[in-house]
Amino acid sequence: MAVKPVLLTFVAHALAVAAAAMVLVWCIHFRGGFAWKGSNKTLIFNNHPVLMLIGFIIIGGEAAMAYKSLPLRKEVQKVVHLTLHAVALALGIVGIYAVFKFHDESHITNLYSLHSWFGLGIIVLYAIQWIFGFVMFFWPGGGKALKNDSRPWHVLFGTFLFTLAVGNSTLGFLEKLTFLEMSGVARHGSEAYLVNFTAIAAVLYGAFVLLTLVSSTDQVTAIDKP
Ligand code: HEM
Numbered sequence: 652m653a654v655k656p657v658l659l660t661f662v663a664h665a666l667a668v669a670a671a672a673m674v675l676v677w678c679i680h681f682r683g684g685f686a687w688k689g690s691n692k693t694l695i696f697n698n699h700p701v702l703m704l705i706g707f708i709i710i711g712g713e714a715a716m717a718y719k720s721l722p723l724r725k726e727v728q729k730v731v732h733l734t735l736h737a738v739a740l741a742l743g744i745v746g747i748y749a750v751f752k753f754h755d756e757s758h759i760t761n762l763y764s765l766h767s768w769f770g771l772g773i774i775v776l777y778a779i780q781w782i783f784g785f786v787m788f789f790w791p792g793g794g795k796a797l798k799n800d801s802r803p804w805h806v807l808f809g810t811f812l813f814t815l816a817v818g819n820s821t822l823g824f825l826e827k828l829t830f831l832e833m834s835g836v837a838r839h840g841s842e843a844y845l846v847n848f849t850a851i852a853a854v855l856y857g858a859f860v861l862l863t864l865v866s867s868t869d870q871v872t873a874i875d876k877p
């Protein structure tokens with residue numbers, strides 16, 4: 652693609668800031684903030700959307716774009732890529748732990764929704780993808796041929812998982828907003844708009860991450876190549 656990848660990453664970064672700010676305003680201003688212990692269990696839940704959107708999706712997206720967004724040597728980009736993916740995975744696990752904790756302490760059953768089934772599947776596959784990537788491309792590292800053969804699968808599977816995660820976050824926003832609307836939050840109120848716009852910003856961020864990934868760092872197009 653003719654557009655420089657780094658320009659696409661700037662749009663992605665801006666959308667990430669917008670989505671992160673909106674989810675924080677929602678959870679702090681409208682939902683009362685965060686807690687890990689205490690009698691108000693919904694404050695334990697509030698950790699979940701923030702950790703999943705900022706920790707898992709945004710940091711995971713930045714990790715995926717590292718080869719295109721950072722003007723650094725390939726070896727350095729690789730370390731940033733694997734480190735940011737590890738951070739995203741860790742924050743995603745803590746975010747999921749938070750919602751299990753909220754359910755257990757509020758005597759709500761676990762894993763009853765499509766969102767939760769996809770969510771658990773995504774985090775398990777993400778961990779497998781990370782371990783496989785580490786072993787194949789970093790340490791101890793596969794042979795040259797094996798690396799070349801597995802790279803397209805790594806890129807395809809990683810891109811697929813990131814896309815699923817973005818989609819699944821919209822299911823989460825929809826589910827939580829539906830619960831809130833059933834307990835009195837106005838359907839056309841400012842909170843409802845904020846939650847929907849947060850999900851839209853997350854999807855647009857996902858779109859610009861994907862555009863960055865399909866854009867080529869090679870300024871010579873395939874047609875020009877001999
Ligand atoms: C890709 C990101 C996300 C993943 C992987 C994920 C994963 C999960 C998982 C595994 C559960 C089940 C916990 C249990 O059964 O105890 C869950 C619950 C929940 N999540 Fe998410 N989540 C994500 C993003 C979000 C976001 C952004 C929201 C927005 C509010 C959200 C809202 C909810 C709600 C309301 C529940 C409780 C109801 C249910 O179990 O479906 N999630 N999530």
Ligand code: HEM
Pocket residue numbers: 715716718719729732733736777778780781782783784785786788789802805806808809810812813864
């Ligand atoms: C869940 C974790 C991971 C995900 C979702 C993921 C995803 C991706 C994606 C989407 C790309 C394409 C990047 C681009 O085209 O610019 C990629 C490339 C790559 N990743 Fe990962 N990755 C993960 C973990 C790892 C780990 C732990 C390593 C270990 C070093 C690694 C090494 C690589 C390498 C070598 C490339 C090829 C870069 C190139 O030559 O263009 N990845 N990964």
